[in-house]
Amino acid sequence: MGLICHDVSDPYFAGIAGGVMRAAAEQDLLVMLASTFREPAREIAYVSMLRAQRARAILLIGSGFQDRAWGRAMDAELDPYVRAGGRVAVVSRHRSLRVDTVQPENRAGAAELAKALVALGHREFAALTGPPELTTVAGRSAGFRKGLAGGRASVSTGWCGGAFTREGGHLAARRFLASGGPRPTCVFAVTDVMAVGALAALREAGVRVPEDMSPAGFDDIPVVRELSPPLTTVALPLTEMGEHVIALALRTPSGAGCSRVFRIDGEVVLRGSTAAPAGS
Structure with a gap:
């Protein structure tokens, strides 16, 4: 199984990756981890490599790009992979990708x-x-x-x-x-x-x-x-998001042309860094 994120040194991605790794370990699954450093071409290249290695599933963690050329290139990699039985699940991706998604609100x-x-x-x-x-x-x-x-x-x-x-x-x-x-x-x-x-x-x-x-x-x-x-x-419950995305990847497919979206609500937490402005 392959896990591709933008930058694993970023605590956001580290938290989600930790949830993936923990859930994978419970099922004795090996996960290969790669960071793209937000380079669209590198992300597509990594997906192509995982396809060539016949990875059981590909997990994409992080924002998509508002770029139609990127979307077409990604579809060109993922569509034949899914048709051949591969599984794809993503966190916080562009809606154009027709795959199972964990979507923070x-x-x-x-x-x-x-x-x-x-x-x-x-x-x-x-x-x-x-x-x-x-x-x-x-x-x-x-x-x-x-x-x-x-x-x-x-x-x-x-x-x-x-x-x-x-x-x-x-x-x-x-x-x-x-x-x-x-x-x-x-x-x-x-x-x-x-x-x-x-x-x-x-x-x-x-x-x-x-x-x-x-x-x-x-x-x-x-x-x-x-x-x-x-x-x-x-x-956001980062560890849980990682657990959810690997669970989506391992579940029975929802059917041809269908994809599932697991929505994650964020909770506003007011702490000491914010207060009423002076004079208000």
Whole structure:
């Protein structure tokens, strides 16, 4: 069985991979693990290799790409593999892939987080979004925007792109801090890893958290509970997501042309990194 993720050093993917490995071990299954580092061509190449090795199942973990050429190339690899009896299950993939899916409710979770932050009194936000070609970025950004609109709030400092890493979040935060415009009272990062980097940048700039600015993330990776202050986020059951995706891959196929979607709700967890803005 092959497990392909974007970057296993990222705690989000490590948590899901841990759930896969634990469930596989209980059934004496061997899992080969590969990281694509978010390179679409590398992902397709790894799928092709697993096909050639006649892997029992292929698990794809992580966002899809908003790229039709990538979608066609992936379909060209997966369709004959499935027709030959191979099994495919994915986490957080593009809807164009007609396979069994564990789908975190990214849009809804981000909308609920935005509403909770608006309820604290925040109206001016910055958003650290990551690579725009990723479907996870699109879903979480759209959900957050929708949640803000309902509370008559806005992203005043802009949607700041960056790598899906601590360094990417750090650099994006430094950019909006140096922009010279009015500072937001709250910063939303589409992943916790980016939020950790942003938190470091705020501290370096002398910005007090949460007194001057409130950062929030998404995923609830373990480290964010140990930060000072701990990070507000949208919690996903990462280990369980890994267990669910391997279970989908090992179940009896649902039928020709059919695919199952196992939806995972996120839970907004308010922690010490967010508070009502001064003067609210």
